[in-house]
Amino acid sequence: MDLRLGAEQPTEEERSAVDGEVGSGERHRLLPVLHALQSRIGWISPGAVNHVAARLMIPPAEVFGVASFYGMFSLEPRPARAAQVCDDIACLIQGAAPQHPHVGCLGLCDRWGQPPALHAGRLLYRVGKADPASLRDYIRHAGYKALAKALEMGPDSVIREVLASKLLGRGGAAFPAGKKWQAVRASASPTRYVVCNADESEPGTFKDRVVMEGDPFAVIESMTIAGFAIGAECGYLYVRGEYPLAAERLTHAIHEARAHGVLGGNILGRGLSFDIELRRGAGAYICGEETALFNSIEGYRGEPRNKPPYPTEAGLFGQPTLVNNVETLINVPGIVLDGGAAYAAIGTAYSTGTKLYCLSGHVARSGVYEAVFGATLRELIEMAGGVAGSGRLQAVLLGGAAGAFVSPQELDTPLTFEGTRAIGASLGSAVVMLFDDTVDLKKILLRIAAFFREESCGQCVPCRIGTVRQEELLDRGGQDAIPILREVGQAMRDASICGLGQTASSAIESALNRGLLHE
Amino acid sequence: MSDSPSPLIPIPRGPLPAIPPPPERRLVRIAIDGQAVSVPEGATLLEAARGIGIDTPTLCYLENLTPVNVCRVCVVELEGSRTLVPACSRKVEPGMSIHTDSERVRLSRRLVLELLASSVDLSAAPAAQAYLERYAAHPERFGPAASTAAQPVKIDNSLYVRDYGKCILCYKCVEACGVDAQNTFAIAVAGRGFEAHISTEYGVPLPESACVYCGNCIGVCPTGALMFKSEFDMRQARVWDESSQTQTDTICPYCGVGCTLTVHAQDGRIVKVTSPLDQPVTNGHLCIKGRFGWQFVETITSDTSPPTPRVAP
Numbered sequence: 024m025d026l027r028l029g030a031e032q033p034t035e036e037e038r039s040a041v042d043g044e045v046g047s048g049e050r051h052r053l054l055p056v057l058h059a060l061q062s063r064i065g066w067i068s069p070g071a072v073n074h075v076a077a078r079l080m081i082p083p084a085e086v087f088g089v090a091s092f093y094g095m096f097s098l099e100p101r102p103a104r105a106a107q108v109c110d111d112i113a114c115l116i117q118g119a120a121p122q123h124p125h126v127g128c129l130g131l132c133d134r135w136g137q138p139p140a141l142h143a144g145r146l147l148y149r150v151g152k153a154d155p156a157s158l159r160d161y162i163r164h165a166g167y168k169a170l171a172k173a174l175e176m177g178p179d180s181v182i183r184e185v186l187a188s189k190l191l192g193r194g195g196a197a198f199p200a201g202k203k204w205q206a207v208r209a210s211a212s213p214t215r216y217v218v219c220n221a222d223e224s225e226p227g228t229f230k231d232r233v234v235m236e237g238d239p240f241a242v243i244e245s246m247t248i249a250g251f252a253i254g255a256e257c258g259y260l261y262v263r264g265e266y267p268l269a270a271e272r273l274t275h276a277i278h279e280a281r282a283h284g285v286l287g288g289n290i291l292g293r294g295l296s297f298d299i300e301l302r303r304g305a306g307a308y309i310c311g312e313e314t315a316l317f318n319s320i321e322g323y324r325g326e327p328r329n330k331p332p333y334p335t336e337a338g339l340f341g342q343p344t345l346v347n348n349v350e351t352l353i354n355v356p357g358i359v360l361d362g363g364a365a366y367a368a369i370g371t372a373y374s375t376g377t378k379l380y381c382l383s384g385h386v387a388r389s390g391v392y393e394a395v396f397g398a399t400l401r402e403l404i405e406m407a408g409g410v411a412g413s414g415r416l417q418a419v420l421l422g423g424a425a426g427a428f429v430s431p432q433e434l435d436t437p438l439t440f441e442g443t444r445a446i447g448a449s450l451g452s453a454v455v456m457l458f459d460d461t462v463d464l465k466k467i468l469l470r471i472a473a474f475f476r477e478e479s480c481g482q483c484v485p486c487r488i489g490t491v492r493q494e495e496l497l498d499r500g501g502q503d504a505i506p507i508l509r510e511v512g513q514a515m516r517d518a519s520i521c522g523l524g525q526t527a528s529s530a531i532e533s534a535l536n537r538g539l540l541h542e
Numbered sequence: 543m544s545d546s547p548s549p550l551i552p553i554p555r556g557p558l559p560a561i562p563p564p565p566e567r568r569l570v571r572i573a574i575d576g577q578a579v580s581v582p583e584g585a586t587l588l589e590a591a592r593g594i595g596i597d598t599p600t601l602c603y604l605e606n607l608t609p610v611n612v613c614r615v616c617v618v619e620l621e622g623s624r625t626l627v628p629a630c631s632r633k634v635e636p637g638m639s640i641h642t643d644s645e646r647v648r649l650s651r652r653l654v655l656e657l658l659a660s661s662v663d664l665s666a667a668p669a670a671q672a673y674l675e676r677y678a679a680h681p682e683r684f685g686p687a688a689s690t691a692a693q694p695v696k697i698d699n700s701l702y703v704r705d706y707g708k709c710i711l712c713y714k715c716v717e718a719c720g721v722d723a724q725n726t727f728a729i730a731v732a733g734r735g736f737e738a739h740i741s742t743e744y745g746v747p748l749p750e751s752a753c754v755y756c757g758n759c760i761g762v763c764p765t766g767a768l769m770f771k772s773e774f775d776m777r778q779a780r781v782w783d784e785s786s787q788t789q790t791d792t793i794c795p796y797c798g799v800g801c802t803l804t805v806h807a808q809d810g811r812i813v814k815v816t817s818p819l820d821q822p823v824t825n826g827h828l829c830i831k832g833r834f835g836w837q838f839v840e841t842i843t844s845d846t847s848p849p850t851p852r853v854a855p
């Protein structure tokens with residue numbers, strides 16, 4: 024390619040920031056390079072873009088197009104460090120002042136109750152017990168037993184157990200994990216990837232952060248088992264940009280694991296080779312959508328791809344890819360150790376195992392609660408000490424901004440995939456956010472509408488413009504706005520490319536359907 | 543003397559190897575609006591529907607570009623699918639049952655058109671205008687306060703203008719400037735959400751960008767957001783009159799490639815140059831010489847009055 028660059032030259036500092044991260048010089052180094060510029064220089068200048076373009080052979084217009092996609096990158100001078108004050112819904116009801124531009128949920132909603140609560144079961148038992156920086160401590164707490172056993176069993180048996188466990192994906196779509204593993208394993212292509220989706224950006228969600236910060240080796244071991252089972256040698260761990268502590272602990276864990284022969288070449292002396300590359304997101308909720316995540320890793324704008332083809336056929340770099348959520352993956356060691364059947368005996372027939380819930384808002388003790396599938400919403404709220412604030416519950420947001428509001432009359436709903444579906448809601452990312460009767464729910468809905476408007480990638484018309492109109496109509500209010508709002512909602516749900524647009528009207532419609540929005 | 547045949551004596555050739563027949567494209571049976579049809583494997587739903595005379599609206603689709611399926615005006619209902627699917631890019635699969643004019647389809651198409659028409663100026667997009675009518679769209683119901691993409695026209699060179707207040711973000715120009723035709727990559731999509739827009743790096747004017755003025759982006763733009771300066775000026779002066787224009791195909795005089803040019807003329811003066819999409823040499827794409835190098839025809843005659851028509855009527 025013949026690049027035509029602008030006249031601006033990089034400074035020495037910019038040159039060194041870029042050169043230190045270009046690595047192989049391939050396009051997929053773009054995001055790490057932009058991160059290096061942002062953190063060292065404080066912004067991404069025209070001179071820096073020219074240098075990036077030359078080193079990675081990417082046209083400057085495209086470097087600009089990618090950099091301008093992400094919220095964490097600045098294209099004009101600003102201080103290298105900037106404080107972010109969340110003004111998303113859980114913080115809004117505690118009195119946070121609205122910011123311009125808005126700052127989306129930082130996944131710290133559990134900090135309103137000091138200290139954040141942690142209710143551990145079979146998934147979280149190491150969090151707060153084992154030192155997250157020590158591989159030795161991890162092993163002392165039963166770490167790497169599952170990988171050793173998996174190597175004994177062989178890939179097909181591991182997949183058989185995952186299938187038998189009936190484990191469903193915890194990233195929101197509830198797809199059977201074993202089926203994905205099986206599909207990638209069966210693919211004809213010798214190059215396959217494991218991707219761990221740790222982009223957790225759904226407002227009100229922080230469970231994956233708690234896992235990554237508290238038990239990083241579990242994520243690494245689980246990915247390694249997945250790599251072994253599906254026959255992949257390379258895994259990507261895509262961590263939300265706003266989670267610096269999680270990224271730091273995972274990076275340390277990866278180094279430790281490599282140094283001790285449980286990651287990299289010849290794992291556990293068994294000739295298995297699997298390595299993990301950590302990638303940091305840069306402030307884009309949409310990059311949690313699996314195909315947008317692939318584009319982001321590859322150095323393109325984080326725009327979702329049209330499906331089919333599905334990731335199991337053509338995912339990262341066009342190769343068959345297994346993408347699973349952090350929580351989905353950390354269920355696997357237990358399944359390997361206890362067997363799929365034993366795992367399937369926990370919970371209900373359809374929703375097996377335990378689930379991590381993120382309790383926040385007007386709840387006595389916000390934090391992460393692990394519960395067996397089938398516990399009711401009421402039981403979960405009681406576990407967390409009941410309703411706080413005025414003590415009178417107005418509504419619960421279940422599943423996040425892409426989820427649904429449920430009314431106090433629905434508290435006996437069992438928290439399972441099937442139980443929530445029966446009331447027209449979903450578990451989503453397992454957000455359980457409480458609102459007392461003093462909250463102006465319309466304000467909350469407007470903030471949710473603003474969230475989708477700001478986080479839409481802008482690719483498709485129903486979502487790019489529909490999210491704008493949705494916010495305007497909601498703001499305008501009145502009876503004549505409602506039918507139009509509903510039509511916009513239906514078009515977004517039916518005609519958008521990806522789950523963002525398809526669920527952007529979900530919370531608002533759920534509030535309308537339950538008569539929670541008083542006009 | 544060696545036994546080898548003299549290089550001067552032609553070596554007798556055997557029969558020409560037969561060209562293997564093209565691999566047979568298997569037929570896939572699907573149902574469209576209840577009608578059973580067989581279409582070749584690999585065809586899209588759009589092709590299948592067009593094959594039986596169903597006119598499916600499209601805005602971001604063009605035969606000579608890779609489908610990006612972003613406008614969503616072509617959506618159809620696929621039985622068993624939670625959402626509607628884009629006809630322009632979804633490939634046929636055996637047993638599919640499609641509805642191209644159901645309530646759901648009509649609602650989404652109408653909404654897509656209303657959303658577009660309420661945010662950008664579609665006055666120079668005749669296809670979109672026709673669709674708005676066909677689907678009885680009422681973009682004004684979003685009210686006078688609805689946000690729009692209105693912005694000043696970018697005039698930074700003498701060949702073409704960019705009026706992004708008309709842009710529907712169909713990605714066609716980016717594709718034409720990039721891998722689908724020109725491989726220049728002067729423009730890309732920047733920003734996100736409603737703020738997403740077509741831009742050079744940092745929005746620098748075209749003369750400072752990598753643009754080579756091939757005009758291929760103009761050739762694919764469905765909304766008039768990208769427009770020949772000649773057309774733009776005539777529209778401003780209210781003398782642009784498509785109904786009185788002639789279109790004449792000729793061959794570009796500049797080089798040996800021999801691209802087909804379609805010369806558009808009004809009142810005997812060339813007003814713009816395009817190339818037919820189905821032209822095997824150009825696929826509709828040209829270079830700066832064929833696209834813009836016609837002013838000399840005008841200058842020869844510029845002083846003499848009345849101007850001699852340079853193209854056949």
Ligand SMILES: Cc1cc2nc3c(=O)[nH]c(=O)nc-3n(C[C@H](O)[C@H](O)[C@H](O)COP(=O)(O)O)c2cc1C
Nearest residue numbers: 192193194220222223311312313347348351522523
């Ligand atoms: C807008 C959007 C954001 C998403 N964000 C996340 C996320 O942060 N983490 C996640 O695991 N899945 C997220 N998903 C779901 C992923 O696309 C994908 O379904 C999931 O990672 C698959 O893993 P699982 O099968 O283990 O659930 C998101 C989906 C959409 C549409």
Ligand code: SF4
Nearest residue numbers: 480482483486521524
């Ligand atoms: S639905 Fe929204 S986020 Fe998803 S592809 Fe379309 S514009 Fe992008």
Ligand code: SF4
Nearest residue numbers: 719753754756757759
């Ligand atoms: S005129 Fe040609 S080079 Fe310039 S932006 Fe358009 S397609 Fe790209």
Ligand code: SF4
Nearest residue numbers: 709710712713715763
């Ligand atoms: S300028 Fe024209 S071709 Fe380019 S995206 Fe906009 S409408 Fe499409």
Ligand code: FES
Nearest residue numbers: 109128129131132
């Ligand atoms: S951290 Fe503010 S809403 Fe989650």
Ligand code: FES
Nearest residue numbers: 611613614616630
């Ligand atoms: S024409 Fe199919 S999505 Fe635009």
